[in-house]
Amino acid sequence: MSDTPRSDAAVAGDAALSPPPIVRIRNLSKHYVRGDQAVPVLTDITLDIPEGDFLALMGPSGSGKSTLLNLIAGIDKPSGGELTVGGLNIAQLSEAELADWRAANIGFIFQFYNLMPVLTAFENVELPLMLTDLSRSDRRERVELALSLVGLADRMKHYPNELSGGQQQRVAIARAIITDPTLIVADEPTGDLDKKSAADVLALLQQLNREMGKTIIMVTHDPGAVRAARHVTHLEKGELLGTEVVSGE
Amino acid sequence: MIAKLIVKNIFRARLRSLLTLIGLVIAVLAFGLLRTVVDAWYAGSDMASANRLITRNAISLTFTLPTYYRERVRAIDGVTQVSLSSWFGGIYQDPKNFFPQFAVTLPTHFNLYPEFLMPPEQMDAMLKDRTGCLIGRTLADNYGWKIGDKIPLQGTIYPGTWEFTVRGIFDGKDDGTVTRQMYFHWDYLNERVKQGFPRAADRVGVFVVGIREGDRAAELSAAIDAEFKNSLAETLTETEKAFQLSFVAQTETIVAAIRLVSFVVIIIILAVVANTMAMTVRERVAEYATLKALGFAPGFVVALIFGESLTLTLLGGALGMVLSFPVIATFKSFVGSIFPVFRLSEATLWWQFGAVVVVGLLAAVLPAIRSARIRIVDGLRHVA
Numbered sequence: 352m353s354d355t356p357r358s359d360a361a362v363a364g365d366a367a368l369s370p371p372p373i374v375r376i377r378n379l380s381k382h383y384v385r386g387d388q389a390v391p392v393l394t395d396i397t398l399d400i401p402e403g404d405f406l407a408l409m410g411p412s413g414s415g416k417s418t419l420l421n422l423i424a425g426i427d428k429p430s431g432g433e434l435t436v437g438g439l440n441i442a443q444l445s446e447a448e449l450a451d452w453r454a455a456n457i458g459f460i461f462q463f464y465n466l467m468p469v470l471t472a473f474e475n476v477e478l479p480l481m482l483t484d485l486s487r488s489d490r491r492e493r494v495e496l497a498l499s500l501v502g503l504a505d506r507m508k509h510y511p512n513e514l515s516g517g518q519q520q521r522v523a524i525a526r527a528i529i530t531d532p533t534l535i536v537a538d539e540p541t542g543d544l545d546k547k548s549a550a551d552v553l554a555l556l557q558q559l560n561r562e563m564g565k566t567i568i569m570v571t572h573d574p575g576a577v578r579a580a581r582h583v584t585h586l587e588k589g590e591l592l593g594t595e596v597v598s599g600e
Numbered sequence: 601m602i603a604k605l606i607v608k609n610i611f612r613a614r615l616r617s618l619l620t621l622i623g624l625v626i627a628v629l630a631f632g633l634l635r636t637v638v639d640a641w642y643a644g645s646d647m648a649s650a651n652r653l654i655t656r657n658a659i660s661l662t663f664t665l666p667t668y669y670r671e672r673v674r675a676i677d678g679v680t681q682v683s684l685s686s687w688f689g690g691i692y693q694d695p696k697n698f699f700p701q702f703a704v705t706l707p708t709h710f711n712l713y714p715e716f717l718m719p720p721e722q723m724d725a726m727l728k729d730r731t732g733c734l735i736g737r738t739l740a741d742n743y744g745w746k747i748g749d750k751i752p753l754q755g756t757i758y759p760g761t762w763e764f765t766v767r768g769i770f771d772g773k774d775d776g777t778v779t780r781q782m783y784f785h786w787d788y789l790n791e792r793v794k795q796g797f798p799r800a801a802d803r804v805g806v807f808v809v810g811i812r813e814g815d816r817a818a819e820l821s822a823a824i825d826a827e828f829k830n831s832l833a834e835t836l837t838e839t840e841k842a843f844q845l846s847f848v849a850q851t852e853t854i855v856a857a858i859r860l861v862s863f864v865v866i867i868i869i870l871a872v873v874a875n876t877m878a879m880t881v882r883e884r885v886a887e888y889a890t891l892k893a894l895g896f897a898p899g900f901v902v903a904l905i906f907g908e909s910l911t912l913t914l915l916g917g918a919l920g921m922v923l924s925f926p927v928i929a930t931f932k933s934f935v936g937s938i939f940p941v942f943r944l945s946e947a948t949l950w951w952q953f954g955a956v957v958v959v960g961l962l963a964a965v966l967p968a969i970r971s972a973r974i975r976i977v978d979g980l981r982h983v984a
Contacts, residue, residue, distance in 0.1 A: 426893050426976040447897060454895020461980065465890040469608035474601075479894050481601045526894075 517548025624916025736779025889979020917956030
């Protein structure tokens with residue numbers, strides 16, 4: 352892993368060797384309407400994210416990075432442009448179709464973990480599988496595997512309030528990978544963690560990317576977190592500034 | 601999973617859920633109690649038979665009829681038997697010890713009321729004793745009276761001291777049958793009246809008329825009244841139910857007020873549960889948004905909210921319904937002398953059940969709509 356981002360030219364060279372993009376964005380825009388005024392949040396974004404990438408989206412507050420992540424994850428709809436994930440133009444899907452698509456293709460990791468406080472770690476991880484046809488025993492097998500992978504096999508019966516922040520985020524990561532999604536989206540996954548827990552979570556994400564080939568898109572403010580990614584894309588005032596290689600890919 | 605989420609969520613804010621449950625229990629109890637009071641008000645008319653008519657003086661119930669009308673009524677085709685019945689209005693020891701007493705024709709009167717169950721030997725004993733009386737089981741239990749006991753009454757309409765000997769105790773066919781009254785021989789009353797007030801003798805309060813076919817009640821009522829048209833004492837004949845309801849009608853406003861209060865209680869608890877659900881949903885907006893982000897349809901979130909609201913109200917409702925039995929039994933011990941029949945009916949239980957279901961559903965409507973409509977990105981940003 353390199354501490355210094357590489358140039359756009361180097362990235363272009365990488366892109367030529369990369370597999371086809373799993374996320375293809377063309378002239379994407381998003382604006383919100385406040386009263387009778389349209390407030391632009393993203394303007395004319397064009398971006399390709401190759402399969403197996405670990406991309407960090409960086410930028411100051413209000414730069415539109417979380418909005419871009421939400422659009423890619425299908426929890427928000429663009430105002431214009433084209434957004435294709437895994438070859439599917441998700442901007443054209445209905446709410447119900449989007450919900451099914453997210454369940455099958457997207458793993459979410461949130462800054463504040465967003466676990467159900469009344470469910471155990473096991474039940475939280477099992478939650479997305481309730482939308483599948485898997486049998487109870489298959490679900491159990493998968494959940495146990497996912498929790499083992501994040502190092503929480505001995506915390507299955509614990510409730511979120513019985514776990515540390517880092518442990519809760521690892522449960523959230525287990526929940527994100529339980530359906531074997533096409534894409535994992537992480538919004539400030541280390542934003543609420545201490546340094547040690549943040550490092551553990553980033554190492555885990557890196558492991559998912561390197562060893563399991565998971566495509567991860569992560570929004571972060573933290574330059575330290577960026578070092579775990581392969582590429583970093585900078586945004587400012589809703590515009591894309593460029594993409595750089597972070598580590599030695 | 602949905603059931604697990606519902607049950608676990610209910611007891612998340614324990615104090616709030618507990619207070620809401622207590623409110624529900626009290627509301628369901630109050631609703632059941634008030635409806636039971638309304639039922640008790642109509643108990644007399646509910647036990648009325650379609651095969652019995654009441655013939656009274658057309659002017660007012662306070663005016664009597666000559667007893668010789670009895671034979672003319674009995675002669676009308678379709679009439680099976682006729683009993684005389686006069687309200688006695690005696691006082692047992694103290695006016696507060698109120699219970700109804702009637703002078704009737706025996707055994708005809710009991711033939712007209714097959715819902716009164718009594719061993720035949722007790723009726724035989726009654727027929728042999730001019731000053732005997734028959735009392736209902738509830739009345740016997742209230743005062744601890746048994747067969748052979750003497751009951752002294754102070755006459756009000758018929759002055760003097762009257763003493764009766766208990767010759768029979770009758771039970772009701774079911775717990776809706778009123779058994780809190782006393783019957784004695786109309787002939788005995790008439791004898792005493794002849795001695796003290798000859799001008800009032802051979803007159804009766806009402807005739808209880810048995811008819812063969814209940815669906816001819818209107819026709820036979822008209823026939824009886826036509827029989828005495830333009831006489832000195834014209835009659836008014838109506839079904840026993842209509843006769844009983846004419847008493848209830850005098851207190852219709854009170855009954856209407858009680859009914860209204862019973863529904864107000866439900867509206868109040870609806871507001872309480874709706875507030876609980878609104879607070880609950882407001883606190884969990886981020887959770888619902890997370891569920892939707894994970895791929896759960898808005899309908900799942902709506903089902904969670906309705907499920908939680910219904911489970912809460914059904915739990916409170918079930919507790920309230922179970923507690924209604926002892927509470928109403930206790931209440932009965934205080935108001936037994938006012939209401940001859942005071943019991944929690946099956947209909948009231950269904951009303952209670954229906955009320956909690958309606959409250960559970962209505963309380964969840966607005967929170968469910970709100971949670972279904974909220975955008976995921978807005979919900980994820982939400983801080984409770």
